[in-house]
Structure formats: C-alpha cells, structure tokens
Amino acid sequence: MLKKRSQFVFWLFLIPILFAFLMVVIIPFFLGIFYSLTNWSSSARLGATLDFVGLTNFIESLKDPSFIYSFLLTCVYTTLNILAINAVSFGLALLVTSAIKGRNIYRVGFFLPNLIGGLILGYIWQFIFNNAIPTLGEVLKLPFLSNPKNLILASRNASVVALVIVGTWQYAGYIMMIYVAALESVPVELLEAARIDGASGLQRLRNITIPMVAQAFTITVFLTLVNSFKQFDVNVSLTAGGPSTIFMGKPMNGTELLALDIYNTAFVSNNLAQGQARAFLFFVVLVLISVVQVRAGKKREVEL
Template identity: 35%
Template structure:
C-alpha cells in the first residue's frame, strides 16, 4: 500500500509538468527552430536559412546598438534603484513617528501598472505642457527648452528615471525585511565600543542583509535586460535608435517588419545572454554571502 501510494504521488506532478513544458520549454525550442528560418510569423511556408539571421543582426548593427542601450539601462537602473531603496530602508527602519505611513506611500508606485506609469510619465515629460515644463515655468525658467524624450542624449536616462520611481518601493521593502532581521544586540555592542554609523552599516548590517542584496540585484538585472514597457509607451525606440533595447527590437522585427525569424534569432541571443549574466551575478553574490 505504501509503495502504491508513493508511486501515485508522481501523478500529481503531471499537471504542473505539462504547463511547464507547454508554456516554457516548448516556446524556447520553437524560438531556436524559427531563428534558423525566414518565416514572417504567418503561415507555415518558410525556408531554412541557417545562421543568416544571426549574421544579419551583427552586420546591420542592430545587436550592438540594442545590447549597448540595454546594458546602459540595466546598470543605471540597478545602481540608482538600489541606492535609493537602501537609503530609504535605513531611514524608515529607524524609530520615526508615522513611519508606517511613510512606508506605505513609498511603496505605492510599485502597485501601478507599468504601461499606465509609462503613459503618465510621457505626459509629464511633454516639452511645453508637461508637468516638468510647467514646473520650470513657475520657478522662472520659461525659456528653458526641456525635451527629455525628444533628445537622443537624454531619452534613455529619462526612461531609467521612470523605472527607478516605479521600482524602488518594492526593493526597499526587501531591504527593510533584511534590516529588521539584524540582531539589535550586535548594533548596540558596536555602538558601545565606539563604532560609527558608517562602520556599523559596512561591517554589520550590509553583511547580514547580503541575501536581500542578492535578491534585489538579481531581480534588477533581469528586469533591466528584458525592459520593453517604458520604451514602447514613451519613446517607441527613438529618437533614432537611441532607446531601442533588445526586447523592443525583437518586438519591432516580429510585429512591425514581419521578420519573425530574425526576431527569433535576437530572442535566442537575448535568452543566452540573460541566462549567463544572471547565473554569473547570482553565483558571485552567493560567494560574497558565504565570505561575509
């Protein structure tokens, strides 16, 4: 009876396994398959072209441009989001009046839809009638031409600011959870021994919240490398090619230019790149956790 029961347990894995294979493994395999074809995504008539799609991505500069923009976006968003979130977490972990309300308002932007946030900030960034322009006019900068999304040198950074505003609240909550697990006795002992706040943060708090740092940096890396929403709603990849990311170029090729095979090739490259980068970062951070 016991052996029969143990064998029957495996049947409960079948529904979850089917979902995993259908919506994860199969799409990945099909993407690899279509990346070797010239399919336009419609119909079943296509030819195998080997590695031509991959060569085209390198030859026309699409891969280099989108990968460069994606890396800039990712690094900037990770650094700014985590620095802001950690600073606020340290502040709101102290004994403040109404700190629960402060935490709530700080976390609120995380609850909004990314598409809605993108459209709202698009209106905020409007050159003449946006909130930033009106704010500048109200403080005496009526002649200031502020077109952040229309300037190739600032458009990508403007979208990064939106990502930071939207995401720092969730990152802050994770840091808060880590800080609240730090034993108060260690901090008090260090204070009695004359340690300054910076030394307590560096030698006690940061090593003890290393798992929270690993989680936030890993999630930030994946979020940055697959960024699409803000680019699509705010800049459409422009001006020029200044804000085209890997995911946006993939979408553009597949659904605007009907180059589904080429888009699949970019998807394969993105998948491999994101997997390697995430694994390397997590492995590095896990090593630091152990040494800490």
C-alpha cells in the first residue's frame, strides 16, 4: 500500500515536467519531422494545400550549394572553436587555481562575458572590429590596421577567425569554471609525491593533472562542440553571414553557419518546410558527432 502510494506521488510530481517536456519538445519534434515531408508554408497562398512531398525537401537541401557550404563551414568553425575555447579556458583555469594574487576577481572577470547576450556581444565586437581597430591604427600610426582593405569583417577568412575570437571570449569563462572544479579535485598528495620524486611542473601537468581531469575534457569538448555547432546569435549580429564568397560557381554568404542557413531558408526564402528538413538533418548530424565524441572521450578517463 505504502509503495503504491509513493509511486503515485512520484508520478504526480513528475507530471508537470513531463507535460512541459511533451508539449515543447516531444510533440514539436515529431510535428517538425512531419512538416519536413510536406510543402507546408504557414501562409495563405492562393490554392495552397498541405501536400505530402516525400523526401523532396531533403534531396533539394543536399543539392543546394549554400547548404553544403554552410555545413562545411560549420565543421571548420566548430573545430577551430573547440581548440580555441578549450586551450584558452584550460590556460585560464590553471592561472586562477595557481597561487596568483586576486584570483577570485579573475574568475569573476573571465566568467562575466558569458552573462552578456550573444546578440549584444556581436554588436560590441562588430564595433571593435569595424571602428575601434581602424581608429587605433590611425592613432598609433599603424597603416596596416587603419587601411580599409584590411578590415577584419570585410574578408571571409578573417571573419571566420573573428567569429572564433568572439565565441572564445564569450564561452571560455564558462568552460574555465568546469576546469577549475576539476583541477581543484585533483588530490594534492599525488602532486606532492610527484614533486618529491623530482617531477618538473610540465611533467606533473602531463602525467597527473591532465589524466585526472580527463572527465572534465569529455564534458567541455561536448559542450563546446554542441555550442559551436548551434552558433546563431553571434553569427547574426557580428557578420550577418557576410562577406560573400563564391562556392561551386555560386555567389553566396561566406560566413553563414548552419543555424543561420536554416533560418534564412525558412524565413528569407519563405520555405519553412525545407528549413525544417535542414533542421532535422542538422539534428541527426549533431547527435551522431556527439555520441562518437562522448564515447571516445570516456575511454581516456582515469578513475582513482
């Protein structure tokens, strides 16, 4: 009787969250898959009906050079971003867990950019790249910086790097916090024993600290991977997808990441169903990559 009752309470407490999860995740997810197989437009075109079109949306997406380009670009961006964010945040974490003065202030300071919304952050950095840096070049008499030909956001490759810089600036503090927690849980005895045995700082880092925080690496790489793959707000506000480039003989936006490409397909091209199809492909790829990454990461973890 008691067991039955506690079961009832268990489900009772779960109902609100289950209801919310069902309404905003599960149902929209399957509706989305359904719509991606139709010609849905959510508008009142004359004589428009909701027709089942099979895999047309998927096939057309895979044939579209701008989708292929966005996909490749997103892979490049994600790789660069994972490397940059993790290198910077691990370095910062080592710094703020060392005996440096005022390390608590540093922790807060490095974390702070994460609290600013991505859109605002993008506009701030756009101002820095477009106005602050050229002005600095004029003041310091560095014509390289002030020459409009060298504007960072006017070149495709430099713009991708700019996206990585801003992404790192925004996210490194957050990842740093995870590393800090991991670094602080590394047993002091191990490090002390190694020091007595005469291991150098670098040796201690490579042979003790890094294996001990491998668990954190699995999490941080996963987080940065998913986050970089889904990058949208900074992309919109910093570069808006530009400058342009030519890919497979077709001029197109040069820094349009996948999320922005999906958005533009849905709302600029007025093709909601195809946008939905691309979003589904995006989901599948992201799940596959994440699963592979977490599996690979788990193998490296060391348990004490």
